[in-house]
Amino acid sequence: MKKFNFHIKPIGLLDMLEFKKAVPKRRAVLQSGSLDPITAVYGVNRLAQSMHPKQQKAVVAGIIPRKDANTYILRAPKLAYFRAGQYVSVKLDIGGAAVSRPYTLAASPALALEGEYQITVKKAQDGFVSEYIIDNWQLGTDVTLSGPEGPFSYEPMRDEYEVVGLAGGSGITPFMAMANAILDGTENFRLTLLYGSRTKEDILYAEELEKICAATDKVKVIHVLSEEEAEGFEHGFIGADLIRKYAPEKYSLYVCGPRAMHDFLAGELAALGLDQKHIRREFVPAPASPVYFSEYAGDASKVFTLTLQILGETKQIPLRADEPVLTAIERAGIAAPSRCRSGECGWCRSRLTGGEVFIPASMDGRRFADHAAGYIHPCSTWALSDLELEIFPE
Numbered sequence: 570m571k572k573f574n575f576h577i578k579p580i581g582l583l584d585m586l587e588f589k590k591a592v593p594k595r596r597a598v599l600q601s602g603s604l605d606p607i608t609a610v611y612g613v614n615r616l617a618q619s620m621h622p623k624q625q626k627a628v629v630a631g632i633i634p635r636k637d638a639n640t641y642i643l644r645a646p647k648l649a650y651f652r653a654g655q656y657v658s659v660k661l662d663i664g665g666a667a668v669s670r671p672y673t674l675a676a677s678p679a680l681a682l683e684g685e686y687q688i689t690v691k692k693a694q695d696g697f698v699s700e701y702i703i704d705n706w707q708l709g710t711d712v713t714l715s716g717p718e719g720p721f722s723y724e725p726m727r728d729e730y731e732v733v734g735l736a737g738g739s740g741i742t743p744f745m746a747m748a749n750a751i752l753d754g755t756e757n758f759r760l761t762l763l764y765g766s767r768t769k770e771d772i773l774y775a776e777e778l779e780k781i782c783a784a785t786d787k788v789k790v791i792h793v794l795s796e797e798e799a800e801g802f803e804h805g806f807i808g809a810d811l812i813r814k815y816a817p818e819k820y821s822l823y824v825c826g827p828r829a830m831h832d833f834l835a836g837e838l839a840a841l842g843l844d845q846k847h848i849r850r851e852f853v854p855a856p857a858s859p860v861y862f863s864e865y866a867g868d869a870s871k872v873f874t875l876t877l878q879i880l881g882e883t884k885q886i887p888l889r890a891d892e893p894v895l896t897a898i899e900r901a902g903i904a905a906p907s908r909c910r911s912g913e914c915g916w917c918r919s920r921l922t923g924g925e926v927f928i929p930a931s932m933d934g935r936r937f938a939d940h941a942a943g944y945i946h947p948c949s950t951w952a953l954s955d956l957e958l959e960i961f962p963e
């Protein structure tokens with residue numbers, strides 16, 4: 570075996586003298602330095618701000634109509650780069666209500682470098698916001714967006730080279746970004762996509778998917794129809810058997826779709842015996858009412874009062890028991906911070922100082938310390954009584 574000999578030299582008198590000689594040199598350097606105050610913004614801060622802006626402005630430069638949905642092409646001289654699978658939060662003023670909704674960026678990140686994003690808004694996806702966008706956005710409409718957000722993106726250090734994507738309905742959008750990014754070389758992995766739709770007519774991006782699959786063997790799409798039987802299509806719901814049929818030996822699994830699909834898949838995925846680190850689920854926004862959750866024991870017909878503390882000011886607003894606390898704040902025209910609207914990102918984090926709330930376990934993304942200190946995420950919290958809340962605007 571090879572031996573290593575280390576020789577550690579003790580600090581001696583000569584070293585001390587050298588050190589002493591260095592002191593006047595250092596003083597001279599310090600005294601010759603500029604007396605200008607330290608700059609408030611460094612180049613690196615500017616770079617970080619441009620990569621992670623809190624707000625971006627864009628204009629609607631194109632509209633692609635689809636069945637019950639529109640894809641909006643948004644342009645600006647400069648837009649932040651993103652990872653395929655991330656989303657932006659769209660900010661809107663609808664009749665005095667300051668609302669926001671997250672929409673996944675559906676085109677390749679490479680297009681962001683040319684000042685283009687694409688989002689697809691499906692009708693009745695979340696009620697009045699998607700309806701408002703479809704009815705009001707036209708060519709030239711100014712749009713306000715957050716920076717790109719969210720962890721639903723491929724990570725080569727964590728994920729297998731083979732990825733199986735499970736998409737339902739408009740949950741196809743992050744996989745469109747991934748497929749486009751694979752096609753143009755921005756991402757390097759193989760994607761097998763099981764895409765569930767009700768009928769052939771309901772398939773979003775049908776032509777685009779076909780073109781991508783024809784252009785690269787790294788993307789494969791299997792359509793699964795729940796309400797129609799057709800040759801060349803799988804029939805039923807995406808479950809463990811179908812995943813086993815198409816999945817390679819080793820893979821990471823990505824899931825994006827409606828809440829009912831996630832709930833159905835919970836048991837199915839357990840049967841696959843995958844390591845948890847190989848299962849990625851996209852956030853699912855809050856349902857229309859808390860009665861969706863079996864553990865809800867409140868009276869959703871009640872209207873309470875919310876007493877808000879904002880930057881030292883106190884406001885009182887009505888608080889419906891059947892909608893998330895964040896919606897009540899927005900309805901009152903107060904611009905509360907938010908991004909994911911599903912309890913996960915923490916942007917809406919607020920301090921509950923009084924009252925009883927319902928937070929479903931499946932939407933409780935709070936850190937342990939926040940939980941213990943009485944903080945809540947109003948986007949995934951429903952009132953069970955009058956509430957007192959402190960919010961922290963951006």
Ligand code: FES
Nearest residue numbers: 908910915917948
């Ligand atoms: S908006 Fe993300 S946790 Fe509330």
